[in-house]
Amino acid sequence: MTMWSRSIWERNTMLEVEGINALYGDFHVLHDASLSVNKGELVAVVGANGHGKSTLLKAICGLTPVKSGVIRFGGGDTAGLKAPQLVGQGLVYVAEDRRLFPDMTVLENLLLGAYLPAARAAEKHNLNRVFSLYPRLAERRNQLCRSLSGGEAQMVALGRGLMSDPTLLAIDEPSLGLAPNLTETMLQTVSQLNKDGLTVLIVEQSLALLNGMIDRVYSIEEGVLRETDTDNMQEVL
Amino acid sequence: MTQILEILISGITQGAVYCVVAVGLSLVYGASRILNFAHGSLYSLGGFLAWYLVADGPGLPLWLAVLLVLPVLALTGIGIERAIIRPLRGSENWKINTIMVTLGLAFIIENGLQLVFGPGTRTIAPFVEGTLSVGGITITWYKLSIFVISLALVGALEFFLSSTRYGQAVRAVSQDMQGANQVGINVNQIFGLTFALSVVLTGIAGILLAPVFLVSPLGGWGPFLKAFVIVVLGGLGSTKGAFVAAFILAVLEAFVIFYIGPSWAMPAWLLMLIIVLMIRPKGLFGVWEN
Amino acid sequence: MSLGKSKSKSATPLIASVFTGVGLKQQSLVYWLVIAALALVGGLIGDSYIRHIFILVFIWCVVIASWDLILGYAGVFNYAQLVFFTFGAYGSGMLSIYAGLTPLLAILAAAGIGAVIGVVIAMPSLRLKGEYVALFTFAVHLALPPLIQQGRAIGMGGNTGLLGIPWLNLFGYQVSPIDKLTWYWVSLTIGAVCVYLIYFVILRGRMGLAFIAMRDADTFAQAIGVNEYRYKLLAFVASAVFTAVAGGVYAHYTGVVTPRVLGTEFFLMAMVMLAIGGMGRFPGAVLGVFIVVIGNELLRSFDDYRLLLLGMAVVLTVIFLPHGMAGLFRKRG
Numbered sequence: 001m002t003m004w005s006r007s008i009w010e011r012n013t014m015l016e017v018e019g020i021n022a023l024y025g026d027f028h029v030l031h032d033a034s035l036s037v038n039k040g041e042l043v044a045v046v047g048a049n050g051h052g053k054s055t056l057l058k059a060i061c062g063l064t065p066v067k068s069g070v071i072r073f074g075g076g077d078t079a080g081l082k083a084p085q086l087v088g089q090g091l092v093y094v095a096e097d098r099r100l101f102p103d104m105t106v107l108e109n110l111l112l113g114a115y116l117p118a119a120r121a122a123e124k125h126n127l128n129r130v131f132s133l134y135p136r137l138a139e140r141r142n143q144l145c146r147s148l149s150g151g152e153a154q155m156v157a158l159g160r161g162l163m164s165d166p167t168l169l170a171i172d173e174p175s176l177g178l179a180p181n182l183t184e185t186m187l188q189t190v191s192q193l194n195k196d197g198l199t200v201l202i203v204e205q206s207l208a209l210l211n212g213m214i215d216r217v218y219s220i221e222e223g224v225l226r227e228t229d230t231d232n233m234q235e236v237l
Numbered sequence: 238m239t240q241i242l243e244i245l246i247s248g249i250t251q252g253a254v255y256c257v258v259a260v261g262l263s264l265v266y267g268a269s270r271i272l273n274f275a276h277g278s279l280y281s282l283g284g285f286l287a288w289y290l291v292a293d294g295p296g297l298p299l300w301l302a303v304l305l306v307l308p309v310l311a312l313t314g315i316g317i318e319r320a321i322i323r324p325l326r327g328s329e330n331w332k333i334n335t336i337m338v339t340l341g342l343a344f345i346i347e348n349g350l351q352l353v354f355g356p357g358t359r360t361i362a363p364f365v366e367g368t369l370s371v372g373g374i375t376i377t378w379y380k381l382s383i384f385v386i387s388l389a390l391v392g393a394l395e396f397f398l399s400s401t402r403y404g405q406a407v408r409a410v411s412q413d414m415q416g417a418n419q420v421g422i423n424v425n426q427i428f429g430l431t432f433a434l435s436v437v438l439t440g441i442a443g444i445l446l447a448p449v450f451l452v453s454p455l456g457g458w459g460p461f462l463k464a465f466v467i468v469v470l471g472g473l474g475s476t477k478g479a480f481v482a483a484f485i486l487a488v489l490e491a492f493v494i495f496y497i498g499p500s501w502a503m504p505a506w507l508l509m510l511i512i513v514l515m516i517r518p519k520g521l522f523g524v525w526e527n
Numbered sequence: 528m529s530l531g532k533s534k535s536k537s538a539t540p541l542i543a544s545v546f547t548g549v550g551l552k553q554q555s556l557v558y559w560l561v562i563a564a565l566a567l568v569g570g571l572i573g574d575s576y577i578r579h580i581f582i583l584v585f586i587w588c589v590v591i592a593s594w595d596l597i598l599g600y601a602g603v604f605n606y607a608q609l610v611f612f613t614f615g616a617y618g619s620g621m622l623s624i625y626a627g628l629t630p631l632l633a634i635l636a637a638a639g640i641g642a643v644i645g646v647v648i649a650m651p652s653l654r655l656k657g658e659y660v661a662l663f664t665f666a667v668h669l670a671l672p673p674l675i676q677q678g679r680a681i682g683m684g685g686n687t688g689l690l691g692i693p694w695l696n697l698f699g700y701q702v703s704p705i706d707k708l709t710w711y712w713v714s715l716t717i718g719a720v721c722v723y724l725i726y727f728v729i730l731r732g733r734m735g736l737a738f739i740a741m742r743d744a745d746t747f748a749q750a751i752g753v754n755e756y757r758y759k760l761l762a763f764v765a766s767a768v769f770t771a772v773a774g775g776v777y778a779h780y781t782g783v784v785t786p787r788v789l790g791t792e793f794f795l796m797a798m799v800m801l802a803i804g805g806m807g808r809f810p811g812a813v814l815g816v817f818i819v820v821i822g823n824e825l826l827r828s829f830d831d832y833r834l835l836l837l838g839m840a841v842v843l844t845v846i847f848l849p850h851g852m853a854g855l856f857r858k859r860g
Binding site for chain 1: 402405406408409412413415416417418419420421422423424
């Protein structure tokens with residue numbers, strides 16, 4: 001990073017968070033959190049449960065209100081924008097609890113990912129991509145999401161996010177509720193997507209899971225965010 | 238035997254119209270978890286507007302009146318959502334507050350109608366006269382046509398929900414609001430849409446039943462309660478369930494009216510409501526309620 | 528979850544003040560001083576029409592306090608409050624007409640009738656959730672007028688109503704409805720006692736504690752073994768008993784009961800009182816009664832528009848004043 005001139009660095013910054021504070025009820029969850037994600041990076045935020053990881057991601061994606069601070073996405077201030085508008089700009093959130101539509105089929109869920117006009121244009125292409133990524137979803141396309149296993153549900157959640165044609169995919173703890181081998185496959189997929197050019201901001205409990213695939217990592221503790229060296233982090237954990 | 242068949246047919250034709258009122262109620266509940274107590278008053282509103290245009294005011298043909306009333310009903314629905322429901326969203330006592338405001342709205346509409354048009358009942362002449370007799374069974378052409386129209390309306394709604402983008406968005410909002418937000422659905426817009434559709438459906442039912450049940454400012458409570466019983470039996474939020482339940486209950490009503498008397502119809506509905514709530518509080522097909 | 532967090536904080540001081548009895552004595556004293564002042568005012572008012580308005584206020588206070596108990600405090604969406612009132616009025620009236628019961632005894636019997644009706648409506652209601660309860664109870668309300676018409680056979684008078692209900696007899700003294708001053712004091716006494724029992728005895732006892740626990744921390748309440756069903760049933764019955772008493776008093780005051788007590792006007796009035804006063808925040812609901820009854824009298828000149836205005840008042844207060852008048856005094860509750 002140091003070798004880049006400042007102007008280039010700025011041009012490559014996709015997401016920039018500066019000193020945001022967020023409350024959950026009366027509970028102060030995020031304290032002056034700052035973070036940046038550059039184009040093409042895979043950035044992780046790692047921390048234990050209840051330290052504000054999810055809130056950080058939801059705040060960035062316009063799903064939870066921010067008390068103060070600035071969030072810039074693609075150069076523009078996102079203040080006042082809600083999730084639907086941000087999705088339209090390519091900032092897409094994949095929830096830890098999947099948030100699928102249980103009484104709709106896999107295909108319907110995926111197609112709803114391409115609800116907005118911008119994503120709709122790429123609907124066919126993205127659907128093929130998801131199905132080639134997860135042939136299993138193609139087989140089960142007419143099955144109700146209610147009846148899917150945890151691993152399959154996570155596939156639909158990620159697939160639905162991809163259907164929104166993201167420029168930045170914010171993934172909230174994909175390992176939640178998954179068996180270790182499924183988690184590994186899931187994270188490998190994310191890594192592959194990143195190598196293919198997708199910018200990713202991912203939140204996880206443990207850095208060990210993300211070993212070797214991330215560009216930069218932040219640790220979060222009691223709502224305080226800090227950029228950490230991956231090696232240092234390894235020691236801390 | 239013929240008599241029983243006639244009662245059965247009368248119940249089935251009636252059931253189709255009840256179903257229209259019920260799916261409207263169910264649509265709003267499914268999407269926004271609001272039980273709209275003004276649903277019956279909006280039914281009366283539809284009937285009154287059509288009556289005014291056809292019989293009282295400019296004397297338009299019914300089809301033209303319906304064409305004019307439809308956008309008014311849709312805008313009314315959007316206006317209700319925007320003006321009195323949305324300000325309450327996220328409030329501490331959301332549930333009781335929505336009950337209070339929709340009940341208050343019901344009284345506003347009723348008394349507004351009474352002020353503008355005066356109390357008492359009105360009627361609209363049926364758009365077809367005469368009866369059809371097949372094998373000794375007689376049915377009026379009018380009942381047959383409102384049966385067909387109602388089926389078409391419910392079918393159109395079902396198609397809208399299952400096969401169009403906005404319809405899918407309605408279902409998505411009903412099943413997971415945050416999930417809907419995440420994929421870029423403007424949830425408020427969908428709430429407005431469901432209210433618009435709901436008011437249109439109940440208003441049309443009010444027009445269709447005007448020649449049968451008459452229109453009066455307070456006349457909406459009956460259809461509202463019936464719609465509610467249907468929705469509860471069918472399962473809140475399930476169009477399919479409402480469809481089946483409407484026929485079962487309307488046929489039961491037809492038998493009660495014939496064998497016990499018309500003044501027992503309402504108590505019978507209440508009894509059915511209690512029985513349904515006791516035995517199957519989730520309804521036959523309650524799918525949207527997780 | 529977020530609600531639980533923020534609420535438990537605000538609920539803590541409330542629980543402390545309500546259940547350690549701190550302030551109970553002073554507040555009772557203030558309450559009875561206000562009542563005494565009202566009693567005095569009754570003597571000073573010369574106009575019998577104004578006395579009449581106050582008599583209605585006192586009767587309404589019992590109905591609304593009872594409704595507040597079940598809706599605002601117990602959190603049961605009961606909309607059959609006027610059903611209890613109707614049973615009390617008809618019950619008391621009929622018992623004194625047909626069974627020759629002296630009115631005071633008849634009103635007492637009406638309380639018993641209220642208890643029975645309370646149980647009958649509570650049992651199915653308490654098996655249902657939120658808005659289902661609202662609809663079921665309101666359906667009962669709507670179904671009652673036709674049944675009263677059917678009840679002509681047993682002397683309910685049908686549409687014209689129950690006529691010739693005997694005057695109140697206070698230990699040998701016949702209180703005519705024209706004797707507004709005595710009626711003022713009678714209704715004030717009954718109203719004051721009922722409201723006191725509801726807000727200062729029932730809601731400050733175990734039941735009140737249970738309701739606050741259930742409202743603010745449902746799982747916590749279940750964990751400490753609050754028997755929700757039992758307390759809600761008791762609240763229903765208490766609410767019905769007091770309301771039936773109010774119905775009985777009303778019957779003997781007006782001498783006539785018609786199905787109009789279940790009409791739109793009374794129901795709307797009751798809703799506006801609760802909305803304007805504020806639910807679950809004593810003395811909000813009771814203040815709401817004063818405001819609405821007096822306001823309604825002032826609106827008499829707009830007779831045609833009165834019901835429309837009342838309906839609008841409900842909607843507007845719920846939207847713009849979500850905690851009613853009570854919310855103006857207390858910033859957080």
